[in-house]
Amino acid sequence: MNMKSVTGIGGIFFKAQDPDKMNDWYKAHLGLDTSEYGVRFEWLEKSDPSKTGTTQWSTFSETTDYFQPSSKDFMINHRVEILDQIETYDFGKFVHILDLEGNKIELWEPTDAS
Template sequence: MKRVTGIGGVFFQCEDPGKMNEWYGKHLGLPVNQWGASFKWRHEDNPEKTGLTQWSTMKTGTEYFAPSEKPFMINYRVENLVELVETLKAEGVQVVGEMQEFDYGKFGWILDPEGNKIELWEPPAEETL
C-alpha cells in the first residue's frame, strides 16, 4: 500500500493572513487569493492527470491546527485514506478527530511524536483545477 504520494499543502498561522498573502504575492510572486495560493502541476507518470498543492495562511489561534500548538501544519496527499488511517491506528499512531469527506476529497488527521498535526488528504479521483 502506498502511503504518502506528495505534498497536498502547507498551512501556517500568522497575525494578519490578508497582509501576509499580499506580501507573498508582491515579493515572491505567489498567485494568491483569499485562501492563499494554489500550485497546479501534472503527474510525472501520467502528464494528462493534474494535481494541486495549496499554500495557505491562517489567523493565529485557529482551532484548525488543534490539538497541536504548533503554528504550522503540512497536508500530505494519500491514495487510500480509509485503509491508511486503519493501518496507522494499528501501528499506534494517534488519530485526531473523524475523517471528513467533501467534493474536493477525503481528510483525516494524525499527530506525530512531537505533537505536530498532520493532515492526510485523498483527492477526488479526478481533480478539478
Template sequence: MKRVTGIGGIFFKSKDPKKITEWYQKHLGLNTNPYGAGFEWYEAPDSSKKAQTQWTPFPETTKYFEPSKQDFMINYRVENLEALVEELKKEGVTIVDNIETYDYGKFVHILDGEGNKVELWEAVD
C-alpha cells in the first residue's frame, strides 16, 4: 500500500497572513488566492494526472496546529486514507481527530514521533 505520495501543503504561522501573502506575490511572484497559493504539478507515472501543493500562512494565534507547539504544519498527500489510518493505529501512531470529508478530499491529523501535528490528505484533484 502506498502511504505518502507527495507534499500536499506547507502551512505556517504569520503575524499578518494577508500582508505576507501580498509580499510573496509581489516579490517572489506567487500566484496567490484567498487561501495562500497553489502550485500545480503532474503525478508520475501518469503525467496527465494533475495535482496541487497548497502554501498557506495562518494567523499567529491559530489553534489549528495544536497540540503541536510548532509554528508550522506539513500536509502530506496520501492514497486510501481510511486504510492508512487503520495501519497507523496498529503501529501505535497518535491519530488526533476523525477523518473529515470535503468536496476537495479527505483529511485527518496525526502526531509524528516528536509530537508535531501532521495533516494527511487524500485529494480529489
C-alpha cells in the first residue's frame, strides 16, 4: 500500500452542554458566523490554489454518540487521500480510526465540489 499523508484539517468537533448557546457565544464574542452546524472556514488548496478547501468547526450535544467508541469530548476530522474500504457520500469519502489514547479520528477525502 502506498502511504498517503494528511492534507489538512477538515473539521474540529466538540461536545457542549448547549450547542446552540455555545454557537451564539462564539458568534457574539469571537465573531464566528455560526449556524446550527457551526461555521465553515474556506481556504485555498496549497497544491492547487484554484481549488477551495474547507474546515468545519461544529458543536455537538454532550449526549451525542457520533464520537463513539471514543469517550472523548472532541473529534478532529483530517483531510486525506484514502486507499481502503470507505463510506461514500455526495460531499466526500469517510473512514474512522482510533488513536493510541482512544480518540476517534475521522478521515475525510472531499469531493471536488466540497
